[in-house]
Amino acid sequence: MALIVQKYGGSSVADAEKIKNVARRVAESATAHQLVVVVSAMGKTTDGLVGLASRITPTPEPREMDMLLATGEQVTIALLAMALHTLGLKARSLTGPQVGLRTDRAHTKARITRITPERARAALEAGEIVIVAGFQGLSDADELTTLGRGGSDLTAVALAAALKADVCEIYTDVDGVYTADPNIVPDARKLPRVAYDEMLEMASLGAKVLQARSVEFAKKYGVAVHVRSTFKRDPGTLVTREESGMEEVVVTGITHDRSQAKISLLRVPDRPGIAAQVFGAVATKNVVVDMIVQNISRDGFTDISFTVPRGDHVRAQTALEEIGRTVGAEKVVHDERVAKVSIVGVGMRSHSGVAARMFAALSKEGINIQMISTSEIAVSCVIEDKYAELAVRSLHDTFELGREP
Numbered sequence: 001m002a003l004i005v006q007k008y009g010g011s012s013v014a015d016a017e018k019i020k021n022v023a024r025r026v027a028e029s030a031t032a033h034q035l036v037v038v039v040s041a042m043g044k045t046t047d048g049l050v051g052l053a054s055r056i057t058p059t060p061e062p063r064e065m066d067m068l069l070a071t072g073e074q075v076t077i078a079l080l081a082m083a084l085h086t087l088g089l090k091a092r093s094l095t096g097p098q099v100g101l102r103t104d105r106a107h108t109k110a111r112i113t114r115i116t117p118e119r120a121r122a123a124l125e126a127g128e129i130v131i132v133a134g135f136q137g138l139s140d141a142d143e144l145t146t147l148g149r150g151g152s153d154l155t156a157v158a159l160a161a162a163l164k165a166d167v168c169e170i171y172t173d174v175d176g177v178y179t180a181d182p183n184i185v186p187d188a189r190k191l192p193r194v195a196y197d198e199m200l201e202m203a204s205l206g207a208k209v210l211q212a213r214s215v216e217f218a219k220k221y222g223v224a225v226h227v228r229s230t231f232k233r234d235p236g237t238l239v240t241r242e243e244s245g246m247e248e249v250v251v252t253g254i255t256h257d258r259s260q261a262k263i264s265l266l267r268v269p270d271r272p273g274i275a276a277q278v279f280g281a282v283a284t285k286n287v288v289v290d291m292i293v294q295n296i297s298r299d300g301f302t303d304i305s306f307t308v309p310r311g312d313h314v315r316a317q318t319a320l321e322e323i324g325r326t327v328g329a330e331k332v333v334h335d336e337r338v339a340k341v342s343i344v345g346v347g348m349r350s351h352s353g354v355a356a357r358m359f360a361a362l363s364k365e366g367i368n369i370q371m372i373s374t375s376e377i378a379v380s381c382v383i384e385d386k387y388a389e390l391a392v393r394s395l396h397d398t399f400e401l402g403r404e405p
């Protein structure tokens with residue numbers, strides 16, 4: 001009998017009725033398959049918990065943050081198990097620690113170190129449906145950890161790899177991966193297939209339909225991922241290895257990310273070792289830096305700007321203010337009203353002039369580009385946040401990604 005790992009996201013389990021709906025879908029699949037079902041916290045529960053913490057302190061201890069965040073998923077596993085019991089099915093809920101998901105000690109963004117899914121295997125052998133709390137694990141210090149926002153996707157993919165499942169199905173509120181966020185671009189097109197690298201880039205650049213690390217994991221272990229709708233039956237998007245023909249399209253998708261903040265260190269002395277000191281200080285606070293721009297130096301001074309996740313900017317700024325004083329910088333300023341828009345496609349490897357077309361499209365809308373970064377298969381621009389949606393729509397048109405008439 002095939003083994004399937006299914007994952008249902010927050011909006012799919014947002015209330016009691018929706019949990020019953022998921023139970024019915026699970027019951028249908030259970031007639032012909034062994035099933036592991038990973039669930040997220042209900043609706044916007046995790047956002048609510050983050051907000052609650054921020055009303056207590058702007059800098060909660062990451063360990064306590066994980067204690068708080070891990071509660072969300074635990075509610076859903078119990079309720080879904082109950083819903084399956086009422087349908088006469090055997091089901092057992094397991095937390096991240098119970099399913100043997102072990103992580104490092106990086107609270108709130110822990111990485112999976114190993115999975116020992118013996119309990120899940122035994123339950124499957126006993127004919128039970130295994131319901132797993134996504135997003136959480138246990139560190140080697142025996143502490144609860146969480147895997148970063150959107151981390152239930154990673155739990156699902158990692159369990160699929162560990163259990164050698166036939167497929168990992170990600171059920172969500174859209175019926176697949178689109179050429180752009182379908183909630184912003186009405187004529188976005190569903191992609192029947194997308195290559196791991198492309199999906200990884202889209203996810204890293206803001207297409208939150210899959211968590212980036214889950215795609216990385218899927219690629220590494222060759223897990224077949226199928227993104228599809230909780231509410232509709234149509235086939236969704238298969239995330240798989242690159243196939244010939246995929247490169248014929250230059251740009252596959254447009255993404256945007258409004259979760260970053262820009263920090264600038266003004267009038268820093270321009271001499272060897274300064275960048276190492278500045279970014280070393282940020283790294284010790286466990287903050288991941290994304291784009292970096294350093295200006296041309298004038299009279300021995302320069303400005304350095306970079307982007308960080310919005311939730312980390314207070315910590316980054318504190319670190320920078322200290323180091324800024326040490327190295328003799330004038331001041332540190334931050335700007336949360338920025339967004340990153342990107343074009344992604346494996347076809348870019350073999351086409352030139354793609355970036356120029358992107359810049360021209362933004363300029364036509366009167367949108368100023370503050371930062372640029374490129375990779376082999378993506379170009380990203382940081383722009384003012386208020387133009388994010390306009391930029392995405394205009395790029396979607398420019399690269400002719402809309403539905404065929």
Ligand code: ADP
Nearest residue numbers: 009010011172176177178180181183207208209
């Ligand atoms: P879940 O709660 O199921 O994990 P998410 O909210 O994390 O769902 O992800 C689904 C959302 O991702 C969609 O509602 C959609 O707005 C957004 N999204 C962004 N970019 C894309 C894209 N390219 N294709 C599909 N959905 C996208």
Ligand code: ASP
Nearest residue numbers: 040046135149150151152
């Ligand atoms: N509940 C967590 C979050 O909202 C994990 C997830 O839904 O994937 O980020």
Ligand code: MG
Nearest residue numbers: 009150208209
């Ligand atoms: Mg998600």
